[in-house]
Amino acid sequence: MIRLRHLLAGACAASALMACATAPSAQTAPVVEAPAGSVRGEAVGDISTFKGIPYAAPPVGEMRWRPPAPPARWTGVRDATDYGAACIQPTPVVQSIYSADIGATSEDCLTLNVWTPSTTGKAPVMVWIHGGALVTGSSKETLYDGARLAQEGVVVVSINYRLGVLGWLAHPDLSAESPAHISGNYGLMDQVAALEWVKRNIESFGGDPDNVTIAGESAGGLSVLYLMASPIARGLFDRAIAQSAYMISTPELTETRHGSPSAESAGAALARTLQTPSLRVLRGMDPQTLTDRAAMSGFATFGVVDGAVLPHQIVETFDRGEQAKVPVLAGFNSGEIRSLRMLAPPAPASAVEYERIIRERYGDLADEFLRLYPSSDMGESILAASRDALYGWTSERLVRSQTEAGQPSYLYLFDHGYPAADDAGLHAFHAAELPYMFGTLNRTPPRWPAIPDTAEERRLSGAMVAYWTSFVRDGRPAAAHEPEWPAYDADGRFMAFEAVPSPGADFLPGMVELHEAAVERRREAGDQPWNWNTGLASPVLRSGR
Incomplete structure (x- = not known):
């Protein structure tokens, strides 16, 4: 077992020491003296915010594609009133409802932000991991502002971590220079380093280091699963929240398995495509150019099953009972694929053709597939099948696994719509729950369907804020004047977030069983991934015994 251990005694690169010692600000600005160093933030009402605090050294030059290292110590009181740079990510070529201005990007991006109701006491802590397919995103996105959650007595921490090729590249030469003979997973190691920073420093910000919940959505939810499966993160968190997570297959370091080339071979192939004959040349490339060229070449960003940071496929880790035994809150949205239509296969020309393909691919499981996703409404069936295979199956499997491990766990379905989203065909789309559970209804990205400022929307948001922060506090989601979750x-009990919170039972009967059977057959075959290739895009499954 590998364990990342950092001194975490400072937070500025040597070249930036002078910039860290800033002129004194207003006397009312909050100052915290933490083991990592002294920082000056800003206060708005009763909430103090500290932004852009480095938790690891900049991974530049020879430090590119190495585990995160302790940051340099700064002198004086560091200004912490501005977010740090976002991590390098591909230059946007199209705009979507998720597009937001994240400002400057840099390899010097391993920073975090803290919102706290008080710098004294021991409040529960939520560490937020942003989404973006492990390729894009930033902790500075306005959706993730932690002030509203902090008003409920929770310390909120949001983090950056390395993305794309800079955060997840595996390569034979990188493995050879590693004492553990592994490579990849640098972004995941960053997340662990941030959690270790929290463990060492959060008490100075009024947080309880022994009451930490990790939370994330989409790739952030996948990161939560990685952290639950990783031995190096054990003991660094006490609960987990996984929103729209996906328990997909992931490349193995040196072996071609489950339909994916080994991570090392994929990295070596990328190096050949980029015509970079050595690590020295790769490390010398401009980070933005490298990131853009890797994305254009089709480099796939995933965690790596390396036997150490990620010992097994996530599914296998949970089957072996080797995951973190912590309470979980998990769920997904009814319209996940409505805003991610690239994940759904195209509809065939007719219902007859739809049924023929499903019977060819699913064999003895086809009748059940067609019962759940009938040809009578192919469009909706395709969206639902893709949603369930990725997000629905993952959510229920996760809470089922933790419940069987003796941990009280909670399942939800976000099925709330509002006029602008519904009119655009985006009812309860991917990430639509975020402004409700963060209490940032008026802080959505520019192209996001506008949420009306009504008492109904505010009530639903208030309920979700209360449920989430209650779970962070003591592992039980509760909200005053709202139904018990x-x-x-x-009995498959869950909470549906529709116009109002509505508890239910017998969750999507048959759904998880169908997709569990399909995944199990792919695992047995050994040469088939389980991710976006589902339904009409599924490989031919082996017949059941």
Whole structure:
């Protein structure tokens, strides 16, 4: 077992020491003296915010594609009133509802932000991991502003981590120079380093280092699963929130398995495509050019099963009972694929053709597939099948696994729509729950369907803020004047967030069983991935015994 251990005693690169010692600001500005160093933030009402605090050294030059290292110590009081740079990510070529201005990007991006209701006491802590397919995103996105959650007595921490080729590249030469003979997973190691920073420093910001919840959505939810599966993160968190997570197959370091080339071979192939004969040349490339060229070449960003940071496929880790035994809150949105239509296969010309393909691919499982996703409404069936295979199956499997491990866990379905989203065909789309659970209804990206400023929307947001922060506080989601959220059990109990919170049971009967059977057959075959290739895009599954 590998364990990242950092001194975390400072936070400025040597070249930036002078910039860290800033002129004194207004006397009312909050100052915290933490083991990592002294920082000056800003206060708005009762909430103090500290932004852009480095938790690891800049991974530049020879430090590119190495585990995160302790940051340099700064002198004086560091100004912490501005976000740090976002991590390098591909230059946008199209705009979507998720597009937001994240400002400057840099390899010097391993920073975090803290919102706290008080710098004294021991409040529960939520560490937020942003989404973006492990390729894009930033902790500075306005959706993730932690002030509203902090008003409920929670310390909120949001983090950056290395993205794309800079955060997840594996390569034989990188493995050869590693004492553990592994490579890849640098972005995941960054997340662990941030959690270690929290463990060492958060008490100075009024947080309880022994009451930490990790949370994330989409690739942030996938990161939560990685952290639950990783031995190097054990003991650094006490609960987990996984929103729209996906328990997909992931490349193995040196072996071609489950339909994916080894991560090392994929990295070597990228180096050949870029005509970079050595690590020295790769490390000398401009980071933005490298990132853009890797993305254009089709480099796939995933975690790596390396036997150490990620010992097994996530599914296998949970099957072996080797995941972190912590309470979980998990769920997904009814319209996940409505804003991610690239994940859904195209519809065939007719219902007859739809049924023929499904019967060819699913064999003895086809009748059940067609019952759940009938040809009578192919468009909706394709969206639902892709949603369930990725997000629905993952969410229920996760809470089921934790419940069986003796941990009270909670399942939700976000099925809330509002006029602008519904009119655009985006009812309860991917990430639509975020402004509600963060309480940032008026802080969405420019192209996001506008949420009306009504009492109904504010009530739903208030309920979700309360449920989430209650879970962070003591592992039980509760909201005053709202229904009790039942723990998941054999009756499939869950909470639906529609116009109002509505508890239910018998969650999507048959859904998880179908997709579990499909994944199990792919695992047995050994040469088939389980991710976006589902439904009409599924490989031919082996017949059941």
